[in-house]
Amino acid sequence: MTTEQLAKIFKALGHPTRIKIVEHLIHINTCVCGEIVNIFPFSQSTISQHLKILKESGIVCGEVDGPKTYFCVDKSVLEQFRQYIKTL
Amino acid sequence: MTTEQLAKIFKALGHPTRIKIVEHLIHINTCVCGEIVNIFPFSQSTISQHLKILKESGIVCGEVDGPKTYFCVDKSVLEQFRQYIKTL
């Protein structure tokens, strides 16, 4: 992982809502956008934007299935990220 | 550590230059602002600002000694941070 890639992940996690989204995704394994919208006091478009940022960082991936999109944490990227922090 | 504190650290590390500063601080243990300025192609005020953000996140601390300020990584905070990532 380059410093730029790491910075992107750090930046993506640099917002309380996005941290909580990732924590939730790890617990629940996978879920759709609407479910996340119900948890937070923000609009659908705001949550969708947060998910986009998380996806672009690589820490989260989304799989389209019909009108829904299933989001989950990319375990490989998470593990690489964990490894970096460990050796930091 | 609250989610807000974690977000502040993630955010602080969400910039390539600040990641590199922290990596450098870990290697060198402690150093002054001017030394960091010499490493990066940015002005003194920019580096000082990056150091301020790192300090405010808690991951870095600065000790004033005369006209100089010695910066170092707060090992306790780093360890708490590592622990969070591990249990994530």
Place this chain on the structure above:
DNA sequence: ATTATTTATCGTTAATTGACGATGAACGAT
């Protein structure tokens, strides 16, 4: 006392972010 060194802060600028509502696209169900 003056000067040099070191760092922090101020003011500015362009760019980015975080939030929203509105709209559009894709699909499922009727």
Place this chain on the structure above:
DNA sequence: ATCGTTCATCGTCAATTAACGATAAATAAT
């Protein structure tokens, strides 16, 4: 074929960020 559901994207706005040069504050050295 139409309607409802789900999500992404667009446009907007206020706030924040990242960079800079200039300046100020604190100390060390002459």
